[in-house]
Amino acid sequence: MKKQINPLSSSFRDPSGFLFKHDGILYRQINKEYQSIYEKFISSGLCQLLQKKGWVINHEEVDNVEPPDSELCYRIIKPEMVDFISYPYEWSFSQLKDAALLTLKIEKLALEKGLTLKDASAYNIQFHKGKPVLIDTLSFDDYSDGKPWDAYKQFCQHFLAPLALMSKVDIRLNQLMRVYIDGIPLDMASELLPWNTRLNIGLATHIHLHANAQKKYSVTKETESGQKANVSKMGLLGLIDSLQSTVKGLEWQPKGTEWAEYYDITNYSDSAFDAKKSLVKEFVSLAGGGKIWDLGANTGEFSRTVTDLGSVVSFDIDPAAVEKNYRMMKSAKETGILPLVLDLTNPSGDIGWANKERDSLANRGPADIVMALALIHHICISNNVPLESFAEYLQSLGKYVVIEFVPKEDSQVKILLKTRKDIFPRYTIEGFEEAFVKSFEILNKKSVEGSLRVLYLLKSKSS
Structure with missing residues (x-):
């Protein structure tokens, strides 16, 4: 009787594929609907380049494992194992900051190759061999000129909002990520942040104005993200640059606690x-x-x-x-x-x-x-x-x-x-x-x- 293999309980949201284990080894099924994007990810050289830099987890394609869902399956890959899976609410300030900056660097490089990150979840980043690395090989999508960054809102909720709260209000507010698993709502972050953060161009744009835009426009995906319906590639790169400088400008110094000393x-x-x-x-x-x-x-x-x-x-x-x-x-x-x-x-x-x-x-x-x-x-x-x-x-x-x-x-x-x-x-x-x-x-x-x-x-x- 054939042994049933089910996806991991954390891997169900993306129709492009899913993770599963067979004989204790981790694999990822890539579904047929993602075939063209995966092939472009490989043929464009983006995969090799990101792996060489250590920004994306290494993987190998395998053909000796029966897919859990053969009707949907295009390919099976075997990713390199991460020793311990951790979550954003368990990270220090600098860990979350490094994960945020890695996500933006990957998006920039992807755009050069005609691809883009379709999501910017902090849960897609793990710390492996001392460094942050993207573990979701299926995070990429085809880029077309004029298309806004679909992952902009998610990046702000998963990275920028908690970093700003940790830096400007209280380091312990990162624990809000345990309650808001899809990221800290921007209207909440805007209300919690001190008034003078509205004088910071990056925080004013990506949190305060972004939160207001979400409230005012909630009909379409483009307006919900706080962007115009059409964004040139140069404009998108400008957005990434702005997010990078905003994240880099956030600091927190560990001192004064009983246990740190x-x-x-x-x-x-x-x-x-x-x-x-x-x-x-x-x-x-x-x-x-x-x-x-x-x-x-x-x-x-x-x-x-x-x-x-x-x-x-x-x-x-x-x-x-x-x-x-x-x-x-x-x-x-x-x-x-x-x-x-x-x-x-x-x-x-x-x-x-x-x-x-x-x-x-x-x-x-x-x-x-x-x-x-x-x-x-x-x-x-x-x-x-x-x-x-x-x-x-x-x-x-x-x-x-x-x-x-x-x-x-x-x-x-x-x-x-x-x-x-x-x-x-x-x-x-x-x-x-x-x-x-x-x-x-x-x-x-x-x-x-x-x-x-x-x-x-x-x-x-x-x-």
């Missing part, structure tokens, strides 16, 4: 800090390396300690810490680390159509190894999460866990308990072990030099 105020001596790094690396090596998730990674000090043992996703709740982490990654041209914003007490959930379009953190796992260093007191004391519950959640995320227990006698825990009643009688090393052995086997434990802390290597009992 965390390592400057740690109670470790330099030698103890180095000893902890060695111990963490030892435990990750014993677990075999692989796909590593560092929870509460701050600016990525310990993430970088283990990048030679696998690919590391470096999560933290603080946008400033993640921004610093990403800037360090770019400066050093690191390829094995991905900094992301994550509130572990409210992690990214399954959202979008039928709650299946964007995956929760757990559904993007499991990781081979989860690191949880100097984290447990924030979860279990600051947020009242029971030890057993934390253990169960960590078990759902990874096969092995490297976790640091921080006792009440530690100065950082004392700070937390200064302003609240101690209602945590089980928060002891004995209570920790009793709770965690229900989900994990303790493979190793060692004291962290120069502190009262203990580092554990745990193996999930379900793996």
